[in-house]
Amino acid sequence: MTAPYSLLILPGDGIGPEVMAEVTKVIDWFQTNRGMSFTVSHDDVGGAAYDRYGKPLADETMAKAQQVDAVLLGAVGGPKYDDLDFSLKPERGLLRLRKEMDLFANLRPAQCFDALADFSSLKRDVVAGLDILIVRELTSGVYFGEPRGIHADDNNPDNEGGRVGINTQRYTSGEIRRVARSAFELAKRRGNKVCSMEKANVMESGILWREEVQWVHDNEYPEVELSHMYADNGAMQLVRNPRQFDVIVTDNLFGDVLSDAAAMLTGSLGMLPSASLGAPMANGRPKALYEPVHGSAPDIAGQGKANPIACILSFAMALRYSFDQGDAAAELERAVEQVLADGVRTADLMGPEGGTPVSTSDMGDRIIAA
């Protein structure tokens, strides 16, 4: 019996509760069959929290999130909440969680299951067996840097239109070192290889990025293989030969773009998990929030059509990165692979050849059986 892991489950809105119900089955299975012990609490976020507490994230929920080993979130938002004030919108609940937990490393795996290789925007022989992890810095960089704004460009008579839009790319060495550490730690549990991407050829922050990642490598993780690549070349390499990578670490802006591009190497939105990690807590585990990349999908909510795999794979990431249960994570991923290989498909995974889709709950049951 392992020490109990504490989990806070926030199903949220739309298909969130439907896909989370399948994760709950998976958690129960690991407790019954693999001697793991989870202390699970449930609460609301997003529109569901607005309905219950009058705001998208209650203070008590926030406090719980700060204490648990991992938060598992479904999805937030929906047409019912479109007219709410900005500060009450469901998305604000998720943003508050990310901000107050200071989750600075966003993890987006791109893993290609063989049975779905034909869903990729690339050829099967380029993506078969693909398993890479993009680590994006999430709390700094050009999206947050000051000064910012749109101003009159008063002293520049040659500027047609007379305005200037300003954003500032700003990174501190500390911000770079902490996300670099996350990347090296993750690489140690995977292929032991990190590629850092920036534009050190044209950006000062890129030069600092390269130097600080190298510093963390040389001083703390010399055993992990490190390479550097300009982000534009990185984009090209990602679609030319993505299997050359294991962990990619990059800044907020480049990570935003590269992780969306990488997502399309693997196919459906219903398959993509994610994690956001912060600083290590007293027990050595990082603060962590796991969630599927997809949203609340109001168009299919309540119909039993949602694919639960993105949420189930998000839990696999929790097993691996919060609970150090890499073998259990791999076992869960193999079960998903097996079910897909058997041709079991939710509606979003139906190819042109057609067939009969299974329900959300059937997909969960098949994964458990596998």
Ligand code: ATP
């Ligand atoms: P958000 O703003 O929350 O990201 P969105 O509108 O951008 O939401 P989703 O809610 O993810 O995007 O939905 C986009 C499309 O993908 C919808 O047609 C939805 O039905 C489909 N979709 C999303 N997630 C799933 C899933 N798990 N299973 C099946 N279809 C899904």
Ligand code: MG
């Ligand atoms: Mg979206």
